[in-house]
Amino acid sequence: MAFYRSHVLVCVDPECLAKGAHEVVDALQDEFIAQGLIDEIQVLETSRIGGCAVGPEMMVYPEGVHYIGMTPDDIPYLVEEHFLKGRVVERFREVVKPIVDEELGPLRPKEVRIVLRNCGQIDPNNIEDYLAADGYQALGKVLFEMTPEGVIDEVLNSGLRGRGGAGFPAAKKWAITREVPDNPKYMICNADEGDPGAFMNRRVLEGDPHCVIEGMIIGAYAVGASYGYIYCRAEYPVAVETLNIAIKQAREFGFLGNNILGTDFSFDLEVRVGAGAFVCGEETALIASIMGNRGEPHPRPPFPSVKGVWDKPSNNNNVETYSVVPQIILNGATWYSSMGTEKSKGTKTFAVGGNVVKPGLIEVPMGITLREIIFDVAGGIKDGKKFKAVQTGGPMGGCLTEQHLDLQLDYEALSKAGSMMGSGGLVVMDETSCMVDIARYFMDFTQAESCGKCTPCRVGTRRILELLQKICDGKGEEGDIEALEDLCFEVSRNSLCGLGQGAPVPVVSTLKNFRHEYEAHIFEKRCPAKVCKPLIRLNVEESVCTGCTVCARNCPVEAISGERRQVHHIDEKTCIRCGICVQVCNFNAIVVSSEGVIQLTEV
Amino acid sequence: MTAPTIERDVSLLVQEAIEKHGAHRDALIPILSEVNHALGYIPAEAFQEVHKQLQTEDVSVSKGQLFGLASFYDMLSTKPRGRHVIKFCENAPCHVVGGKAVWDALCDSLNLKNGETTPDKKWTLVTTSCLGLCSVGPVVLIDDDLYGNVVPGQIDKILARYE
Numbered sequence: 085m086a087f088y089r090s091h092v093l094v095c096v097d098p099e100c101l102a103k104g105a106h107e108v109v110d111a112l113q114d115e116f117i118a119q120g121l122i123d124e125i126q127v128l129e130t131s132r133i134g135g136c137a138v139g140p141e142m143m144v145y146p147e148g149v150h151y152i153g154m155t156p157d158d159i160p161y162l163v164e165e166h167f168l169k170g171r172v173v174e175r176f177r178e179v180v181k182p183i184v185d186e187e188l189g190p191l192r193p194k195e196v197r198i199v200l201r202n203c204g205q206i207d208p209n210n211i212e213d214y215l216a217a218d219g220y221q222a223l224g225k226v227l228f229e230m231t232p233e234g235v236i237d238e239v240l241n242s243g244l245r246g247r248g249g250a251g252f253p254a255a256k257k258w259a260i261t262r263e264v265p266d267n268p269k270y271m272i273c274n275a276d277e278g279d280p281g282a283f284m285n286r287r288v289l290e291g292d293p294h295c296v297i298e299g300m301i302i303g304a305y306a307v308g309a310s311y312g313y314i315y316c317r318a319e320y321p322v323a324v325e326t327l328n329i330a331i332k333q334a335r336e337f338g339f340l341g342n343n344i345l346g347t348d349f350s351f352d353l354e355v356r357v358g359a360g361a362f363v364c365g366e367e368t369a370l371i372a373s374i375m376g377n378r379g380e381p382h383p384r385p386p387f388p389s390v391k392g393v394w395d396k397p398s399n400n401n402n403v404e405t406y407s408v409v410p411q412i413i414l415n416g417a418t419w420y421s422s423m424g425t426e427k428s429k430g431t432k433t434f435a436v437g438g439n440v441v442k443p444g445l446i447e448v449p450m451g452i453t454l455r456e457i458i459f460d461v462a463g464g465i466k467d468g469k470k471f472k473a474v475q476t477g478g479p480m481g482g483c484l485t486e487q488h489l490d491l492q493l494d495y496e497a498l499s500k501a502g503s504m505m506g507s508g509g510l511v512v513m514d515e516t517s518c519m520v521d522i523a524r525y526f527m528d529f530t531q532a533e534s535c536g537k538c539t540p541c542r543v544g545t546r547r548i549l550e551l552l553q554k555i556c557d558g559k560g561e562e563g564d565i566e567a568l569e570d571l572c573f574e575v576s577r578n579s580l581c582g583l584g585q586g587a588p589v590p591v592v593s594t595l596k597n598f599r600h601e602y603e604a605h606i607f608e609k610r611c612p613a614k615v616c617k618p619l620i621r622l623n624v625e626e627s628v629c630t631g632c633t634v635c636a637r638n639c640p641v642e643a644i645s646g647e648r649r650q651v652h653h654i655d656e657k658t659c660i661r662c663g664i665c666v667q668v669c670n671f672n673a674i675v676v677s678s679e680g681v682i683q684l685t686e687v
Numbered sequence: 688m689t690a691p692t693i694e695r696d697v698s699l700l701v702q703e704a705i706e707k708h709g710a711h712r713d714a715l716i717p718i719l720s721e722v723n724h725a726l727g728y729i730p731a732e733a734f735q736e737v738h739k740q741l742q743t744e745d746v747s748v749s750k751g752q753l754f755g756l757a758s759f760y761d762m763l764s765t766k767p768r769g770r771h772v773i774k775f776c777e778n779a780p781c782h783v784v785g786g787k788a789v790w791d792a793l794c795d796s797l798n799l800k801n802g803e804t805t806p807d808k809k810w811t812l813v814t815t816s817c818l819g820l821c822s823v824g825p826v827v828l829i830d831d832d833l834y835g836n837v838v839p840g841q842i843d844k845i846l847a848r849y850e
Contacts, residue, residue: 359720375713377756443822
């Protein structure tokens with residue numbers, strides 16, 4: 085390997101690419117050539133460093149200086165100052181401070197990074213970087229020092245459970261697949277991360293693809309599989325490209341292919357790209373899609389471990405599950421199981437979104453409380469508002485409340501509370517969120533993504549959505565809540581796959597925890613959070629209005645009248661409750677109320 | 688990315704796609720994606736061609752099965768699309784940071800609704816599932832170009848970049 089005195093790592097995540105990261109890389113190369121530095125300084129492309137919101141960004145080693153927000157035009161100056169004169173350019177320097185990153189920045193309080201340990205630290209397109217970070221050592225240990233049964237035992241003892249959300253012990257699945265007397269066996273990696281707002285797997289695939297590949301190879305050795313598929317969604321083109329490069333490099337280095345590392349173990353894998361169907365994250369649908377069919381689920385059993393791809397035993401795990409396997413092998417089951425609760429071990433990544441100060445990607449040990457995640461790791465509720473609910477587990481997860489904040493996070497605790505671990509989306513909501521509207525929003529999503537194969541899900545989700553829409557529109561009636569409960573029960577019980585079975589969960593959990601909001605909508609024709617438009621009114625507070633006319637000029641339906649310097653009035657019948665006047669008013673003179681009076685206009 | 692539809696020889700295109708991805712049943716989605724990428728959509732004759740060219744001893748797919756695939760997956764289109772396809776992320780994380788206003792600006796600017804194509808066949812506007820770029824939302828994807836942190840005022844400037 086050539087020796088360089090300095091390394092410049094430029095982030096080429098999609099966000100930074102959109103801001104011209106490639107142009108910055110080109111400008112750096114050009115300038116280093118022009119200055120005769122090209123043999124001394126290496127320019128590398130890496131994944132996110134932590135400042136993509138103000139990208140492009142780059143990290144200079146060994147100094148560890150983090151630059152952000154430069155354009156190609158700034159590069160000659162930056163190169164001259166930093167690399168020729170040795171002076172840090174403060175103008176572009178990202179000063180290390182706790183709040184830098186929207187997605188993955190410096191370690192936050194209470195964070196522990198195992199899955200994300202290499203992301204932003206290494207060049208994902210260079211296998212040597214991964215090797216330098218102890219990459220493929222676990223594979224060597226497994227192939228030369230451990231039997232397949234030994235590997236299964238080690239992973240079993242670590243307590244690693246499926247990170248796709250269901251939480252089935254990973255090694256138990258391996259053992260089942262191993263014992264099926266049928267060959268060949270397949271490994272599947274579910275990288276069809278479709279939950280809106282969840283992008284943990286994308287970060288790993290783009291930032292550290294080899295840890296997933298290594299985990300799959302180790303799993304294949306344990307299971308006795310000879311071929312593997314990584315099923316990645318087409319919405320992640322960078323992840324697909326990164327994976328393909330990584331697989332090619334792993335083959336060149338002898339980690340994939342025939343006789344891996346000179347042993348008689350052979351395994352290879354390929355990436356399969358989806359074509360835009362949320363339901364393909366369900367394992368039987370995913371397998372149908374791999375085989376070139378419509379991604380429709382089928383009933384289990386038989387489970388994929390017995391009859392999967394090409395009707396052969398197939399072991400399916402999620403990206404995050406595979407990615408921690410090498411670390412478990414290297415550091416031992418005891419190390420991994422020292423983190424977490426009695427039944428849920430290790431760490432879990434979450435994409436925290438919604439009304440928090442510091443949203444983004446986090447990795448925390450199991451057993452942490454929701455309160456710690458929301459208030460310590462994510463910085464608390466934005467704008468000093470009050471916490472109302474947190475939705476865990478993606479669109480099929482439940483909404484938890486204040487009373488659940490001190491739950492120790494693990495699979496069982498979340499199920500018991502009426503939600504689930506899911507893949508790791510956390511949407512935090514403050515007092516301005518209407519829970520009926522939230523339930524309607526998620527039902528809208530699952531209804532649209534229902535594949536249509538089974539009737540309970542196809543028709544049931546639509547009927548639930550209609551009822552919720554009716555309630556949000558202020559047309560709810562006595563008996564609607566009971567009808568919702570019945571429908572939710574039937575859809576959950578009778579649907580074929582996880583999508584339909586989980587679809588009613590947001591409704592069920594909000595009905596349980598926020599029943600009074602439903603009742604307010606139905607019986608008092610009131611939306612307590614002042615979100616549902618047909619149930620709110622906008623009024624001008626006469627003592628505050630200065631008659632500046634801003635609201636009247638911005639109203640799209642000319643519902644506001646009033647002379648300059650005179651108090652303005654909103655005509656309730658014309659008003660469409662778009663809220664633009666609230667936003668544009670400089671004096672906070674427009675008051676939103678929901679007092680149970682309905683003078684409905686057709687909206 | 689998208690070539691004019693008429694001049695492309697669909698038969699040749701299908702043949703190339705089959706050669707690239709293999710004459711297997713499980714290559715159908717990549718083959719159809721390839722055709723979709725080249726033409727912007729999958730015309731009826733492409734189904735016919737895939738059906739015809741994939742008749743081997745092991746593989747046999749009906750046109751109905753092929754159409755079934757194309758209609759199932761959101762990214763495959765059976766209707767002609769514009770030269771440029773605008774995909775707008777309509778999911779919650781983009782929604783809460785002002786996505787709706789960007790979507791309205793797109794619809795207004797192009798005078799299109801979701802799934803429609805302009806009469807001059809320049810633009811097609813569709814919504815997409817979550818692109819996972821939630822930290823820079825609202826996100827708009829035009830062909831293969833990503834735009835993050837989009838505000839309504841930028842729409843005209845962004846659209847002007849495309850021929």
